[in-house]
Amino acid sequence: MARKEDKFLDDFLAYLLARASHLVSEDYAIVLKEAGIDRPRWRVLASLSDYDKMTIGELARKVLMKQPTLTKVLDKMEEEKLVKRRHSKEDRRAIKIAITKKGKEKVSKLLIKAKKHEKAILKNYTKEEEKVLKHVLRTFIERL
Amino acid sequence: MARKEDKFLDDFLAYLLARASHLVSEDYAIVLKEAGIDRPRWRVLASLSDYDKMTIGELARKVLMKQPTLTKVLDKMEEEKLVKRRHSKEDRRAIKIAITKKGKEKVSKLLIKAKKHEKAILKNYTKEEEKVLKHVLRTFIERL
DNA sequence: AAGAATAATTTCATTATTCATATATTATTA
DNA sequence: TAATAATATATGAATAATGAAATTATTCTT
Numbered sequence: 001m002a003r004k005e006d007k008f009l010d011d012f013l014a015y016l017l018a019r020a021s022h023l024v025s026e027d028y029a030i031v032l033k034e035a036g037i038d039r040p041r042w043r044v045l046a047s048l049s050d051y052d053k054m055t056i057g058e059l060a061r062k063v064l065m066k067q068p069t070l071t072k073v074l075d076k077m078e079e080e081k082l083v084k085r086r087h088s089k090e091d092r093r094a095i096k097i098a099i100t101k102k103g104k105e106k107v108s109k110l111l112i113k114a115k116k117h118e119k120a121i122l123k124n125y126t127k128e129e130e131k132v133l134k135h136v137l138r139t140f141i142e143r144l
Numbered sequence: 145m146a147r148k149e150d151k152f153l154d155d156f157l158a159y160l161l162a163r164a165s166h167l168v169s170e171d172y173a174i175v176l177k178e179a180g181i182d183r184p185r186w187r188v189l190a191s192l193s194d195y196d197k198m199t200i201g202e203l204a205r206k207v208l209m210k211q212p213t214l215t216k217v218l219d220k221m222e223e224e225k226l227v228k229r230r231h232s233k234e235d236r237r238a239i240k241i242a243i244t245k246k247g248k249e250k251v252s253k254l255l256i257k258a259k260k261h262e263k264a265i266l267k268n269y270t271k272e273e274e275k276v277l278k279h280v281l282r283t284f285i286e287r288l
Numbered sequence: 289a290a291g292a293a294t295a296a297t298t299t300c301a302t303t304a305t306t307c308a309t310a311t312a313t314t315a316t317t318a
Numbered sequence: 319t320a321a322t323a324a325t326a327t328a329t330g331a332a333t334a335a336t337g338a339a340a341t342t343a344t345t346c347t348t
Contacts, residue, residue: 004282007194008255009206013262014172015190016281017165022208023288024158046159050151056296062153064166069335071297093295093344111152118157124287125280132276136269137160143268144167184304200327213305215328237313237326293346304335315324 024121031113037106040065040073045082045107046114048099053086055094082106168265175257181250184209184217189226189251190258192243197230199238226250 004010025039032042043063047054054062060070074097077083082103088094099107122130153159169183176186187207192198198206204214218241221227226247232238243251266274 009190009194010282011278012190012258013265013278014165014168014258016278016285017161017168019208020281020284020288021158021161021165023284024161027288028158046153046156050153057294064163066336067296068298068337072335088295091295091345093342095296114156114158121157121284121288124283129276129280132273133280134155134157134160136273136277137164138154139268140164140265141160141167144164144171144265201325210306211327212307212329216304219328232326235314235326237311239327289348291347294344296342296344298341299339301338302336304333306333307331308329310329311327313325313327316322318319318321 027121028114028117031110031117035106035110035113037110040069041077041082042107042110044070044073044077044097045099045103046111048083048097048103049107049111053096053098055088055091055096057094059097077103171265172258172261175254175261179250179254179257181254184213185221185226186251186254188214188217188221188241189243189247190255192227192241192247193251193255197240197242199232199240201238203241221247 009015029039032039037045040063043065044059047059047062051058051062056070056074057067060067063070065073074083074085078085080102081100084098084100086096086098088096125133173183176183181189184207187209188203191203191206195202195206200214200218201211204211207214209217218227218229222229224246225244228242228244230240230242232240269277
C-alpha cells in the first residue's frame with residue numbers, strides 16, 4: 001500500500017473534516033475542563049459573545065444543536081446565571097438569549113485561551129494556507 | 145458590525161471546522177438514510193474498505209468512537225453479517241474485525257455516492273484550494 | 289377573523305454514550 | 319519464574335441525547 005491518498009478515507013473530505021474537527025476540539029477540551037465548563041456551554045457563551053440576544057432558534061443553528069437540546073442546556077445555564085431569557089419585542093413568540101455579566105467573565109478568559117490554542121495549531125502553516133483553509137470552510141458554511 | 149471575520153466564531157478555526165464538518169456530513173446523511181444505514185455503521189464499513197482486519201482499538205480511533213461504543217456497534221453489525229470478529233493470531237487479547245461479502249456489497253455503492261457528493265461540494269473550488277484544504281486537514285490529523 | 293405557520297417548550301420512548309470495572313492475555317521486571 | 323503492570327475487549331449501570339408528538343403562544347396571510 002503506497003500513499004495515504006490512495007485510500008478512500010484519507011482522501012475523503014467529510015472524513016478529513018470530521019477527524020480534524022474532532023481532534024482540534026478534543027485538544028481544546030482540556031482547557032475547558034480546567035475552566036470547569038463543558039462544550040455545549042462553551043459554545044453558547046462563545047456564540048453570545050459575538051451575537052448577543054439571539055433567539056433560541058438562531059442560537060441552535062450556531063451551536064449545532066437541536067432546538068429541544070438547546071432549551072435544556074439554556075435551562076441549566078439560566079440557573080447558573082450565565083444567560084438570561086427575555087421575550088423578544090419584535091416577535092413575542094420568540095425568546096432572546098442574552099449573556100450575563102457572570103457569563104461574560106467566564107467566557108472572556110476562554111476566548112483568549114482559545115485564540116492562543118488556535119495560534120499554536122496553525123503555527124506550522126503559512127498565512128496563505130490559513131487563509132485558504134478558513135475561506136473554504138467559511139464558504140462551505142454559507143452554501144450548505 | 146462589519147465583516148464576519150471580525151467576529152470571534154467566524155474566524156475561529158475549531159468552530160469553522162466543526163460547523164463545516166457538521167454541514168457536510170449532514171448533507172451526506174440523506175444518502176445514508178436512503179441506503180438504510182446509519183453513520184456509525186457507514187464509518188465502520190468505509191474504514192474497513194481501506195484497512196480490512198483492524199483491531200477494535202485501531203478501528204475506534206479511525207471512526208472517532210470510544211471503544212465501548214464501537215464494541216456495541218460491532219455487536220449489531222456482526223449480527224447483521226456486515227462484519228466478522230476473529231481472534232488475532234499475534235495477540236490473543238485483540239480481535240480483528242473483517243468486512244464480509246455482504247458488508248462489501250453494501251459499502252461499495254456508498255463509496256461511489258460519497259465521492260460524487262464530495263465532487264459536488266468541491267466543484268466551486270480550484271484544484272489548488274482543494275489541495276491546500278486536504279493537506280492542512282491531513283497534517284492536523286497526523287500531528288494531533 | 290380564520291387558518292396556516294412559526295417559536296419555544298414539554299413529554300415520552302428509544303437509543304447512544306460514558307464510566308468504571310471485569311476478564312483474558314501479554315509484557316516487564318525483580 | 320512469580321508477581322506486577324499494561325493492554326485489548328466486553329459488560330452493566332447510570333446518564334444523556336435524540337426524535338417525534340402534542341401543547342401553548344404568537345404572528346402572518348388572505
